[in-house]
Amino acid sequence: MKYYIIAGEASGDLHASNLMKEIMSLDTKAKFRVWGGDRMKAEGAEVVKHYRDLAFMGFVEVAANIRTITRNIRFCKEDILEYQPDAIILVDYPGFNLRIAEFAHKKAFKVFYYVSPQVWAWKKGRVKTIRRVVDKMMVILPFEKDFYQQYGYEVDFVGHPLLDAIADYSFLDRQDFIRQNKLDGRPIIALLPGSRRQEISKMLKVMLKMVPIFRDYQFVIAAAPSVDQSFYDRITRDSDVKFLESQTYNLLNNAEAACVTSGTATLETALMEIPEVVCYKGNPISYQIARRIVDVKYISLVNLIADKPLLTELIQNRLNVRNLKNELKTLLFDNEKRQYLKSEYKMLKEKLGGEGASANAARIITENI
Numbered sequence: 458m459k460y461y462i463i464a465g466e467a468s469g470d471l472h473a474s475n476l477m478k479e480i481m482s483l484d485t486k487a488k489f490r491v492w493g494g495d496r497m498k499a500e501g502a503e504v505v506k507h508y509r510d511l512a513f514m515g516f517v518e519v520a521a522n523i524r525t526i527t528r529n530i531r532f533c534k535e536d537i538l539e540y541q542p543d544a545i546i547l548v549d550y551p552g553f554n555l556r557i558a559e560f561a562h563k564k565a566f567k568v569f570y571y572v573s574p575q576v577w578a579w580k581k582g583r584v585k586t587i588r589r590v591v592d593k594m595m596v597i598l599p600f601e602k603d604f605y606q607q608y609g610y611e612v613d614f615v616g617h618p619l620l621d622a623i624a625d626y627s628f629l630d631r632q633d634f635i636r637q638n639k640l641d642g643r644p645i646i647a648l649l650p651g652s653r654r655q656e657i658s659k660m661l662k663v664m665l666k667m668v669p670i671f672r673d674y675q676f677v678i679a680a681a682p683s684v685d686q687s688f689y690d691r692i693t694r695d696s697d698v699k700f701l702e703s704q705t706y707n708l709l710n711n712a713e714a715a716c717v718t719s720g721t722a723t724l725e726t727a728l729m730e731i732p733e734v735v736c737y738k739g740n741p742i743s744y745q746i747a748r749r750i751v752d753v754k755y756i757s758l759v760n761l762i763a764d765k766p767l768l769t770e771l772i773q774n775r776l777n778v779r780n781l782k783n784e785l786k787t788l789l790f791d792n793e794k795r796q797y798l799k800s801e802y803k804m805l806k807e808k809l810g811g812e813g814a815s816a817n818a819a820r821i822i823t824e825n826i
Contacts, residue, residue, distance in 0.1 A: 458483050458826060461542035462491040463533070463557060465550030467652040467681060468721035470494035472572055472618045472815075473548050475625075477502065479819035490540050492533070495682055505536060509683035526553070534560050544826050547591075548572050550738040555586060562590035569822050570594045577604045593825055595703045595818045598762060599808050611781040613821055616814035619721070623728055624812050626706045634707050640699060644713045644786070648698070649705065649726065650736075651718035654688060659738045660718045661689075665696045666778045667716070668786060673685050674789075676715070679705040679722075712742070714788040716781065723757040723768065730802045732788040732795050734781065735759075735770045762808055767801050 460480065464466065464473040474496035480502075481487050489502040498504045506529065530553065535546065537557070543569045547554040551574030561568045573596045576583045587594060592613040596602055602614040629637065646667070650660035661678070668676050680689060680702045687701060701708050705722075709729040711714060717723050719737040726733045735757040757760050759768050769784050771777075787794055 458487055458543040458823075459485060459540065460489050461537055461540055462489060462497070462502070462546045462548065462549040463550065463554055464491070464497070465553055466491040467494065467508060467683065469506055469548040469572065470496045471552060471622060471709065472805060473497050473546070474500050475618055475621055475815040476546070476548075476571060476577050476818055479815045480823060482816075483823045484818055490536075490542070496745050503704065505533075506548065507683065517764070529553070530556055531559055537561065537566070539563070542566065544822060545824065549574060551576075551583070555583060555590075558590045559586065560794065567826055568592050569825075570599055571604075571818050571822075572618075584610060591820055595815060597775060597809075598758075599810065600762070604747075608611070613817070614810065615817035615821070616810040616812065618722075618814040618818075619725055619728055620806065620809060621815050622810045623706060623725075627786055628710055629707050631711055634702055634711050638677075638699065638701055638704070640677070640810065643673060645708070645711055645714040646674045646676050646677045646789075647708050647712035647726075648676055649715060649717040649722045650678065651720065651722070652683060654684060656718055657681070657684065657688070658692060658722060660716075660736055660776075661692050663738070663776055663778065663781060664716045665693060665698065667781060668698060669698050670782055671785065671789075677701055677708055677712075677752060683778075691696050714785060716785070718769070719756045719772075721758065721761050724762075727759045727768075727802050727805055730799050732798050733768060734784040734788060735768050736776050736781070737770070737772050738776045739773070762805060763801065767805075769796070 462473050464470050470493045472491055477489055477500045491502040491504055491505055492506045493495050494508045545561045546569045549572040558568050568591050570591045573594060588798045595615045596612050597617045602612055605612045608812060648664045650657045650664060657707040677699045680700045682702050709726055709731050712731050715726050715731050716736055717726050717733045719735050723735050737756055756770050756772060757768055760766055771780050
């Protein structure tokens with residue numbers, strides 16, 4: 458079978474690459490043409506567009522790049538018609554993917570959606586469109602199945618693919634990790650500033666101010682593979698920090714605490730049972746628009762799934778040196794807080810339903826083509 462997959466972000470590239478592995482175990486003749494990244498390419502996919510050229514974040518940024526986005530949508534439609542896939546698999550990335558879903562449905566292609574758009578947060582009216590144009594929706598958060606049921610749409614909860622990704626990861630022991638990456642013996646604070654240039658620039662400028670405050674710790678940045686080293690160098694040239702690329706799980710596994718930009722990385726860090734503080738600072742205009750239209754209590758996936766403020770969220774003006782310093786001190790030195798987080802993280806894993814999300818999704822797709 459021929460599969461056309463569209464993933465517009467780093468997290469989508471990860472989830473789609475694991476899905477590809479499971480599809481190939483069921484369909485040995487599977488061929489993949491994708492919009493994604495290096496992980497999907499490593500699994501044998503032909504990458505049409507890399508996600509680094511697709512990731513526009515925020516209302517202002519999207520408006521500024523509307524011509525590029527429109528051009529990409531037009532090209533994608535033409536490419537699908539030329540490729541004639543047996544299945545189109547959309548991974549999150551709703552602004553783009555829902556337009557492709559409408560087009561694909563009209564052209565009688567089978568449309569599968571893996572990792573639901575966050576329609577429960579805003580634009581709930583999109584559910585009607587999804588129900589009409591998506592043949593199978595596979596959700597990865599436990600509350601999403603109930604949400605869709607309110608609109609009369611039965612979806613499949615497959616579990617969260619991050620549990621698979623972490624379970625399958627080959628971890629280095631601490632000594633090998635330190636030696637291979639030329640780190641010193643000080644305990645580690647991990648910095649996960651995101652995967653897009655605009656968010657990395659904003660987050661790192663604040664995070665790096667922690668380096669001279671916590672001198673007994675070494676700060677290590679989880680670098681996004683889609684971003685050039687030179688970009689990080691310009692931001693960090695006066696800071697004593699290390700970079701690691703494609704080793705986020707090894708880094709977290711050896712960290713005492715982490716500063717994490719809001720997104721999938723907050724959940725990855727929690728599943729690794731690492732105390733963390735959630736950071737986010739975006740374009741002021743985009744943020745003010747989002748505040749008025751997004752209907753959620755929290756910004757991080759961890760707090761949304763836990764349905765309580767488990768993690769401290771430092772958003773916009775609250776992301777400053779004083780607040781970040783105080784929260785890091787709590788995460789590093791308050792043993793009661795550290796133990797509380799670890800126990801809550803274990804409950805979080807249970808809520809996510811265990812391993813097997815990628816295999817469950819692959820089975821649903823191959824059985825419904």
